[in-house]
Amino acid sequence: MGLIKVSVVSSNEEIFSGEAKMVYATGTLGELGIAPGHTPLLTGLAPGPVRLETEKEELTFFCSGGFIEVQPNEVTFLSDTAERADSLDEAEAIKAKEQAEKTLADRDSELDFTKAAAQLAEAAARIKTIQKLRKNK
């Protein structure tokens, strides 16, 4: 099996650049598995974990929304912010989720509601990433 070039970038840093055997990510329309030779694809990136199987190890990153571009020999993740999953603080994420839920509970304006819903989705995705990491260890 061949390798596919992967780059994960966010607006303020380059998270990962290298080759992988297989890439798993969450697109806006569902989970994706990308192997080398994938047909060209352009899709939205949902907040959630991006998992890479490289030759040596398995890496997980957290991405919060953005775009995925797939070429047969290259995958590019354009994330709004991406951070290494290891550096995620679960307590922090749960706090953010609670806060989002609280805002959701006493919603007064439509604008705040949509913002809170987005925050909630992101917090949930962070927690999912951490828990997945824990399970794998």
Added chain:
Amino acid sequence: MANTKEVRKQISSIKSTQKITSAMEMVAASKMKKTQDLMLVGRPYSTKIQEVITHIATSNSEHSHPFYEERKVKKACFIVVSTDKGLCGGLNINLFKAIIAKAADLKSQNIDSVFGLVGLKAAAFFESVGGDVISSADKLGDKPNPEDLIGFTKVILDQHKNGDIDQVFLCSNRFLNTMTQQPTITPLVPLPKVDDEKLVTTHWDYIYEPEASSLLDGLLTRYVEALIYQAVVENNACEQAAKMIAMKNATENAGDLIKELELLYNNVRQAAITQELSEIVGGAAAV
């Protein structure tokens, strides 16, 4: 001839100015490092998104987007990236001069200009010149947040979509090195065509998930935002570099001035002593 007290006062006031300029030079030097780092970390994203945009341009997509459409230009918009603070040499004014020249050139082809301004200096300048300002953002600080530019960009892109403006230019300073900053005006929208024949001749298209129009719209908007953000960050690095050079020159000039004044002070003092002596001698002779 000036008296010694006056000269001494002048010297001490220049000395305190020199202290300020040399402090500002050091502050700018340390900030320059940080702003340069910020400029570098943003690069991978803008290079990558540029690659993706090039791929999209070369794909034989059945969907076209307003940003690719070349319309007859009646009105152009200049996005002007300037600094918030002054004391950075000719950085802003060189850029404004280039823009005014370009706007005059367009005017001769019957194209009107409107402006989107980043930074207080651009706001002050175009207020006095009297340009039509459609959008502005300022006080972004040394660490600008990409989110702060979303609203600013949206106003301009919306006007482009509904046909009020047909062309958008991005005007900012390019950071070549610490000594040189280059004012540049680059066309932003419509997106430049790709002329790489090898890429264009192969026939292929993306699978879009979900549908192409909303995806392209989001991606192209993000692309424009990324370019503007990168320009702002780069302009920040330019500002600090230009400020450092300007303050270094000011400190050196103050040093020269102090040297000259000290010479004058010595002359004046010597003249006073000589005069006093000759007065005493003259007085003694008279007795």
